[in-house]
Structure formats: C-alpha cells, structure tokens
Amino acid sequence: MILPTKGISASRALLTVGAEVHGLLKAPTSVAALWEEFSNSRKQAGSRERLTFDWFSLALSLLFSMGLIEIGNDGRIGRSRVSPPTVGE
Structure with a gap:
C-alpha cells in the first residue's frame, strides 16, 4: 500500500500520491x-x-504521520514548519 507492489502500481502507491x-x-x-x-x-x-478520496485521505494520513504536514488552528493543511525526526532519534 505504501510502496508499489504486484497489486498496486507505482502511481497508486501512497508514497507517490503523498x-x-x-x-x-x-x-x-x-x-x-x-x-x-x-x-x-x-x-x-x-x-x-482514478484515485478515490479515500486513497487521497490515506496519503494525507501518511504525510501527517511522517511529520511532513500539519493542521493549523483554522483546520487548513500546510507543510510542516518543523523538520521531521530522523531515524534513531
């Protein structure tokens, strides 16, 4: 799902969509x-x-969990101003 597999093309992988x-x-x-x-x-x-809104929202969840986007007080989504943690921290 996150990466391309035999059943999910590279253009549909959540990492690509994200x-x-x-x-x-x-x-x-x-x-x-x-x-x-x-x-x-x-x-x-x-x-x-064709990508559904469900798949789009999963990509948003992935970006949020990676620390790449944040939700402002007004409910809008933007790029994160804080650098995401590196592996091992």
Missing part, C-alpha cells in the same frame, strides 16, 4: 480545495488511474 499532494501544498489550504487541485492535476497529467 509526494504529489505535498508538492501541491504551496500555502495552507482546506482538504476540499487540496483534493480538487490534486484531482485536476492528475487529469491534466493524463493519468488514467
């Missing part, structure tokens, strides 16, 4: 606006694989 989402986060935004921007960017790129 990287795409993280790249779109230029400024704090709502989940709905981020989902819309993500969907549009995949369509413009000509992606044939």
Whole structure:
C-alpha cells in the first residue's frame, strides 16, 4: 500500500500520491480545495488511474504521520514548519 507492489502500481502507491499532494501544498489550504487541485492535476497529467478520496485521505494520513504536514488552528493543511525526526532519534 505504501510502496508499489504486484497489486498496486507505482502511481497508486501512497508514497507517490503523498509526494504529489505535498508538492501541491504551496500555502495552507482546506482538504476540499487540496483534493480538487490534486484531482485536476492528475487529469491534466493524463493519468488514467482514478484515485478515490479515500486513497487521497490515506496519503494525507501518511504525510501527517511522517511529520511532513500539519493542521493549523483554522483546520487548513500546510507543510510542516518543523523538520521531521530522523531515524534513531
């Protein structure tokens, strides 16, 4: 699920989807606006694989657990201002 497998293509792996989402986060935004921007960017790129909102939310959960995004007091999602912990800390 997180990495590509025999049953999950590289473009659907949560790490890949998370990287795409993280790249779109230029400024704090709502989940709905981020989902819309993500969907549009995949369509413009000509992606044939349709990703559901469930899969998108799993990618957000992965990014949050990795410390790469944070949720502001206003409920908007943005890039984390704190460096994620390194292995062994």
